[in-house]
Structure formats: C-alpha cells, structure tokens
Amino acid sequence: MVEDMELDLLPLNLPSDNERPIVIAGPCSAETEEQVMTTAHQLAEKGCHMFRAGIWKPRTKPGGFEGNGEKALPWMKAVKEETGMLITTEVATPEHVELAMKYGMDILWIGARTSANPFAMQALADCLQGIDIPVLVKNPVNPDLELWIGAMERLNQAGIKRLAAIHRGFSSYDKKIYRNTPMWQIPIELRRRIPNLPIVCDPSHIGGRRELIAPLCQQAMDLGFDGLIVESHCNPDAAWSDAKQQVTPDILDYILSLLVVRDEHVTTEGITQLRHQIDDLDNQIMDVLSKRMRVCREIGQYKKEHNMTVLQPARYNEILDKRGAQGALCGMSPEFAAKIFESIHEESVRQQMEIINK
Numbered sequence: 001m002v003e004d005m006e007l008d009l010l011p012l013n014l015p016s017d018n019e020r021p022i023v024i025a026g027p028c029s030a031e032t033e034e035q036v037m038t039t040a041h042q043l044a045e046k047g048c049h050m051f052r053a054g055i056w057k058p059r060t061k062p063g064g065f066e067g068n069g070e071k072a073l074p075w076m077k078a079v080k081e082e083t084g085m086l087i088t089t090e091v092a093t094p095e096h097v098e099l100a101m102k103y104g105m106d107i108l109w110i111g112a113r114t115s116a117n118p119f120a121m122q123a124l125a126d127c128l129q130g131i132d133i134p135v136l137v138k139n140p141v142n143p144d145l146e147l148w149i150g151a152m153e154r155l156n157q158a159g160i161k162r163l164a165a166i167h168r169g170f171s172s173y174d175k176k177i178y179r180n181t182p183m184w185q186i187p188i189e190l191r192r193r194i195p196n197l198p199i200v201c202d203p204s205h206i207g208g209r210r211e212l213i214a215p216l217c218q219q220a221m222d223l224g225f226d227g228l229i230v231e232s233h234c235n236p237d238a239a240w241s242d243a244k245q246q247v248t249p250d251i252l253d254y255i256l257s258l259l260v261v262r263d264e265h266v267t268t269e270g271i272t273q274l275r276h277q278i279d280d281l282d283n284q285i286m287d288v289l290s291k292r293m294r295v296c297r298e299i300g301q302y303k304k305e306h307n308m309t310v311l312q313p314a315r316y317n318e319i320l321d322k323r324g325a326q327g328a329l330c331g332m333s334p335e336f337a338a339k340i341f342e343s344i345h346e347e348s349v350r351q352q353m354e355i356i357n358k
C-alpha cells in the first residue's frame with residue numbers, strides 16, 4: 001500500500017450556503033457576451049456564488065469551437081462586477097494564467113488533458129509561484145491516481161495551498177453508460193490518501209447527458225464530496241460545446257433543491273458507500289461485457305468472411321470448463337460461473353448470427 005501523504009493545504013474558503021455543497025456553475029464555453037451575461041444573471045438569481053466558463057477549449061479534433069480566448073475575458077469580469085459571483089476558468093498554459101489573472105479570475109481550474117501531462121503541470125506550477133489563488137485540478141483523462149496526485153503536488157510545492165480535486169471521470173474506448181466512467185474507487189482512494197483535500201464532482205463531464213446530472217450529484221453527496229461543478233447554459237440545446245450535458249439554471253436549481261446532503265458522521269454512510277461500490281462494479285461489468293460483445297462481433301465478421309459456422313462447440317466447451325474452474329478458484333461455485341458464461345455465449349451467438357445473416 002502506498003504511504004499516506006501530506007499536502008500542505010489551507011481551507012478553500014469558497015462561498016456556499018449552509019445546507020448546500022460548494023456549487024460552481026456556468027456554461028461549458030463562453031460563447032457570446034449575451035450568452036455569458038444571461039446565464040450568469042439567471043444563476044445569480046438562483047443563489048449561485050461561483051461562475052464557470054471555458055475561455056480556451058481543449059478539443060479532441062481541430063475545427064471545433066476552441067473558445068473565444070482573451071476576447072471573452074471582459075465578459076467574465078463583467079459577470080463578477082454585475083452579479084458579485086466569483087469567476088473561474090480553465091487554464092492550460094502560463095499564458096492563460098497570465099491573462100486570467102489580468103482580468104481578475106478568482107479561481108482557476110486545470111483540465112483533464114493538462115493534468116495528464118507533467119510538463120504542462122510543471123510549467124503551470126512554475127508560473128503560479130507566488131500567486132495566492134484557489135486551484136482546482138481535474139483528474140487526468142486516464143485512471144491514474146498517482147498522476148492526479150502528482151499534478152497537485154507540483155502546484156503545492158509551488159506554494160498553492162488552496163487546492164481541490166475535481167472528479168470528472170475517466171476516458172474509455174467502448175460504448176458505455178457514462179461519457180467518462182466514474183470509477184468512484186479512485187476518488188474514494190484519493191480521500192483516503194489525502195483526507196483534508198476537498199473533492200468536487202463534475203457530473204456533467206462524467207455523465208455526458210442531462211438525465212445523469214441529478215443522480216450523479218446525489219451519488220457525489222452520498223460519498224461525502226465537498227462540492228459540485230455543473231455545466232449550465234441559458235439555452236443548452238444551442239450550446240457550441242457539450243450541448244447534451246448542459247442544463248438551464250432553472251433545472252440546475254431544481255436538481256440542487258432535491259439533493260439530500262448527508263451528515264458524514266451519523267447516517268448509514270458505510271452501507272451507502274458499499275452500495276455505491278456495488279453500483280460502480282456493476283457498471284464496470286456492463287462496460288467489460290460491451291467490450292466482449294464488440295470482439296465477438298469482430299469474430300462474427302471473420303467467420304462470415306471465412307465461411308465458418310457460428311457455433312464452434314470445442315471452443316464453447318473450453319470456455320465453460322475454464323471459467324468454471326476460475327470461478328472455483330475465486331471462491332464462487334463452478335456451476336454459477338459456467339451459468340454466467342452460458343448466458344454470455346448465448347448473446348454472443350445471437351449477435352454473430354445477425355452479422356452472418358446480414
């Protein structure tokens with residue numbers, strides 16, 4: 001087991017209402033002055049204290065909306081002046097930091113693609129030396145807790161003491177329920193390793209879909225997370241980036257009003273956490289099954305091209321025998337393991353038949 005580690009931290013001291021967690025809300029991107037101001041005023045009316053918007057957008061492929069850059073910074077400043085909300089944006093380079101500071105950014109966050117890159121993190125840490133500002137660090141795109149902690153350590157060594165982690169889920173290849181698999185065991189392990197580090201959940205980038213925001217927010221509260229960062233847009237369907245996962249300020253307020261924030265020290269937290277682990281493991285089982293089906297479909301294609309039968313009895317028996325024996329080794333009954341693989345095989349055959357008969 002890795003040694004517990006100490007970061008030299010100070011309380012974040014960010015505004016929140018009594019019964020609610022820290023909430024940062026705002027659009028994925030600052031698109032136009034009107035969109036920024038309208039969204040900000042609507043959020044402020046609902047009692048939101050912190051406004052987010054992306055000024056520089058890391059896009060997977062060139063050609064998408066890459067953010068307005070410096071042009072949008074005066075809009076953010078106006079949000080702060082007109083609504084009193086604190087403002088925050090993503091920074092990925094020293095130049096971003098310099099501009100963000102010039103326009104009075106109150107909080108910075110570091111994106112998942114940047115926290116995955118130690119060179120970029122060190123450059124950011126170096127330029128933040130001597131600046132007192134809260135910095136929120138998203139988990140790297142890949143599920144690597146050490147890399148995430150390392151990113152925060154670099155900032156901490158540069159004197160950033162008001163630090164928090166943002167859990168935004170992890171990339172994976174196959175079709176799945178979430179845009180970014182939550183793998184809750186990773187932020188749970190982070191909490192165990194660095195208990196005094198606040199953790200904020202980003203249900204928007206985990207879920208990738210509006211319907212998932214509410215359950216993910218609740219899950220984060222049940223796990224004792226300290227806050228939420230949620231994408232909210234005055235007209236989500238028309239958003240220039242991440243349209244499917246944004247909600248209006250009204251909807252966000254409704255979601256927050258339904259949240260049950262539990263007291264960590266009483267309640268049945270233990271069992272709730274265990275149940276969440278079960279949910280998470282079940283989701284992982286579903287993800288792995290979907291990967292397995294994809295490979296089966298590829299085999300189906302091969303069988304079709306080589307004129308082979310779908311059912312290959314020798315291979316089927318081999319799978320049932322091997323999995324049964326593995327089940328026994330893992331403390332399960334061999335019949336149970338074999339039964340599971342019978343069902344999986346049945347579905348694989350069904351999918352291959354579809355391919356062969358196409």
Ligand code: PEP
Pocket residue numbers: 028054058110111112113138168205
């Ligand atoms: C974002 O918050 O809009 C964003 C780009 O997030 P991430 O770095 O988590 O992908």
Ligand code: MN
Pocket residue numbers: 028029231241242
């Ligand atoms: Mn986004």
